[in-house]
Amino acid sequence: MVKLHQENDAIIEEIYQRKNDAEIARQREYVAAVQIQAFFRGCRVRSYMRHLHNSAKILQKRWRGFLGRQFYRILVKNSVLIMKLNFYNGMATKVQKVWRGYYVRKYVFNYYSRKRYLEALQIKNELVRSELEEFSEQQEHVRQRQREMEHKKRREHMARKHHFLISTHVIPGIYNSPFLPYPTETEYLLRSVKPHPPKVKKKTEDNQYDPSWKSYDTTPPKQLPPLTRKPQGPFRTPEDVQKQRYKPFEPTLRVATSFWSLEDARQDMKAKEWTTRVIDDKFIPFSRREHKYDPLLHTSSSYGHLPYGSKYYREEFIDKHVTLEPFKTAVPPIPVFEKLNNTFSQGQV
């Protein structure tokens, strides 16, 4: 027991020692345990996380693949579209190029038609030029002839005026020099024309019939009447005489009217009608129709004509007449009627 007791101390000591050791090691062990646990838990959580990540990756991969494919399809579609569009545009350009070239060559700038036009224009120009040339030549010709005519007329006029210079049988004129073999041209001209007739006062301007008798007007003198003193004797005053002398001529209507006025008027009317007529056929109104001739009741009777109106006009009873001779007038005839004898019907009295 003692031994035990003695040993007790060692045991306690040992226990104590051990306890101390344990106490000293406990912190370390705890930390180590914690570390172990942490490591383990870390592993476990990490593997779980890895698992989750892997799952997410799979999801994402699938989704992204899906989206990408979708996007790719759109992209392909678009690029095909653009490709086609470019192709079509290129083809359209080719078509347009050919068409435009054709159109312009045919309608806008057709080389051949332009050439033809210009050639035709040259021909037309030549034509116009020659025509104008001809026209101006003709005009020049006409003017030349006119000038010549005028010149000739003037020469003739001068020759007629100086006709007295002509040579006679006895005395040679100044244009007919005896020293020359033959007379000059002027001499021949003088011979060919007649001298101006002596001036005779014209009575009237023209002898055309003039109903207003203007041409018979005697023009009164321009200056005022002379202021002479009254002549001695039984004469009228000069004013009176003047007045009478220059009294305007006042023909009666009968005289002023042309004898042929009726015929003239008819002629005029005919001429006017002829000029204003639109067509030569007469206008016939549509209301006038061709009627068949309807014979009169009297004349077409089946009983024959009535003699009244064709055979006799009034009833005469010859057997009741006193004498067969017609009566004669006893009074002298009216002189006017007598004068216009045959133009009036004698009639029966």
Added chain:
Amino acid sequence: MSHRQVLQVFEQYQKSRTQFVQTVAELASRPQNIETLQNAGVMSLLRPLLLDIVPTIQQTAALALGRLANYNDDLAEAVVKGDILPQLVYSLAEQNRFYKKAAAFVLRAVAKHSPQLAQSVVDCGALDALVICLEEFDPGVKESAAWALGYIARHNAELAQAVVDAGAVPLLVLCIQEPELSLKRIAASALSDICKHSPELAQTVVDAGAIAHLAQMILNPDAKLKRQVFSALSQISKHSVDLAEMVVEAEIFPAVLTCLKDPDEYVKKNVATLIREIAKHTPELAQLIVNAGGVAAVVDYVGESRGNVRLPGIMMLGYVAAHSENLAMAVIVSKGVVQLAIALSEEPEDHIQAASAWALGQLGRHTPEHAKAVAVANVLPKLLQCYLRADASEDLQTKSKKALKNILQKCVHLPALEPLLHDAPPNILKHVVGQFSKVLPHDSKARRLFVTSAGLKKIQEIKTEPGTALSEYINTINNCYPEEIVKYYSPGYSDALLERVDGYQPRS
């Protein structure tokens, strides 16, 4: 006895009045007397005589006044200031035809000088009286009234409008149809004066049916009438396309061309003006004239006439060529270029040269073909000469420069361009060298010719500043040739060669 003596006094007075006005009227017809008459106070003496009881004296007084007013604008103003016009206008409606003629003569003489005087005539109410005179039976009265109206209308658009508002146009159109030639002439000239101002006035005249009557008189043998008719037609057609088309629709066309051969200068000029006024509006109208052979006729006309008469023909060719390349080609095949070139070289006056230069520019600016046709006629040196001449007017210079530029920009006919290389100023040379630089890279024969004709040498001698268009063109040309040739032709190359001889170490 005393009765006669009294009468004698009056008679003597009347006689001396008559004699006085007649002498004054006769004196007034000579310009050297006018100043003396004016100093003698003739105006104040004539004025009461206008109111004389004897019609002959009135007429002669009016005639004398008219002659005085006709002389110069001072006297015309004196007539206006003397309050004579209202008197005349009043008696224009009252008196006989002789007096009307004389009064219209005075109004005409006053109105002719200036717009102010014409306005004062209008202010007196003369227009209505003159229009009433147009309705008169006597052609002489109508003539003088139409003449006065024409002189009033010619000054400006307002006065012409006043004449139109007075209702003169239909009566003037009636006057054209009268048989008297002088009346026709004056009525046509009055219509021409009215419609020259504005399209509206011309339209009024056209609405009165003037064109048909004017067109009928184209072939009238009277030259003076034709002048006025063509002037009226050209004044109508100058304003707008519609009016020009209406003139063309009167079927004037082949007939008008014969008048280009008329012996009268003014008829020719007015016809050419008419054709020009029609051609300038649209390509269609120009085409119509071309198709009628008008260009050939005008080209001949340009060749035959001289001086100012030529001008409308030249301008007509220019207008036709300006419309389209086809029309320009038509002018070229009608031998228009030669005549224009002749006009350019032989006309002494600047404005005709300017017109020719302009027309040539219009001809050559369309295509290289046109430019070649112009250049072959040896026009370019003449244009250049016009441009460079010291005494050339500004207008001629600008026109010839523009024409040169237009032609050069299209010209690829190198032989024609070469002479210009030698004597063109830099601003023209630019275009010339530019054309060479465009052609030479593509044409080997031309390159060869360019060297042999000493063109390349000339090019090397041109001084340029780097960076300008000219230097670029020269570079382009130089790049077409091997370097040795370019060097050979550049100035100072012989010196450089000699230097090389000096510096050369002979081999042992």
